[in-house]
Amino acid sequence: MRTAIYPGSFDPVTNGHLDVIQRGTKLFDRIVVAVAANDTKQPLFTRDERKQMVGRAVRHLPTVEVDAFDGLLVDYVERRGAQAVIRGLRAVSDFEFEFQLALMNRKLNERIETIFMMPKDTYTFLSSRIVKEIASLGGDVSAFVPAHVRAALLSKYKIKVT
Numbered sequence: 001m002r003t004a005i006y007p008g009s010f011d012p013v014t015n016g017h018l019d020v021i022q023r024g025t026k027l028f029d030r031i032v033v034a035v036a037a038n039d040t041k042q043p044l045f046t047r048d049e050r051k052q053m054v055g056r057a058v059r060h061l062p063t064v065e066v067d068a069f070d071g072l073l074v075d076y077v078e079r080r081g082a083q084a085v086i087r088g089l090r091a092v093s094d095f096e097f098e099f100q101l102a103l104m105n106r107k108l109n110e111r112i113e114t115i116f117m118m119p120k121d122t123y124t125f126l127s128s129r130i131v132k133e134i135a136s137l138g139g140d141v142s143a144f145v146p147a148h149v150r151a152a153l154l155s156k157y158k159i160k161v162t
């Protein structure tokens, strides 16, 4: 049984994340999407809200599970009996941080491999941050997130749907 953990803030989950998850299902028997507490990033959605939104977005994928975690990622990976960590790589801007993170995780636990996945090209410009910014200004994010995430964004920002 090959299990990969896909960790992240998912604040909120976007079509870019979902594209990475979908690709991952072809490589692994099981994928655990692990929603990080990440209090330093001051998320817009609570961890439960983020977890719920991911859960709804992947419910058609039987090999994908959603969980929440805090503490060290490598400890969580061990606890879940996983072999790999999946991270998404969008552009050069992601590379330096992701490279540092992957090598640090390897230092902490040599057994765990990090797998980088590239999304479909149309999602390479997509980030949770930019989706929040557009939604907060009343812009249409329906091409970037599932419908229930769009609804959650509108209600957070108290924007009326017309």
Ligand code: ADP
Pocket (backbone or CB within 6 Å): 007, 008, 009, 010, 011, 014, 015, 016, 017, 020, 038, 086, 087, 088, 089, 090, 094, 117, 118, 119, 123, 124, 125, 126, 127, 128
């Ligand atoms: P974090 O706070 O850990 O960066 P994110 O939720 O922003 O969490 O992202 C989780 C992972 O998904 C990261 O590896 C990030 O690079 C990747 N990711 C985010 N958006 C996209 C996207 N549009 N396409 C591919 N990967 C993405």
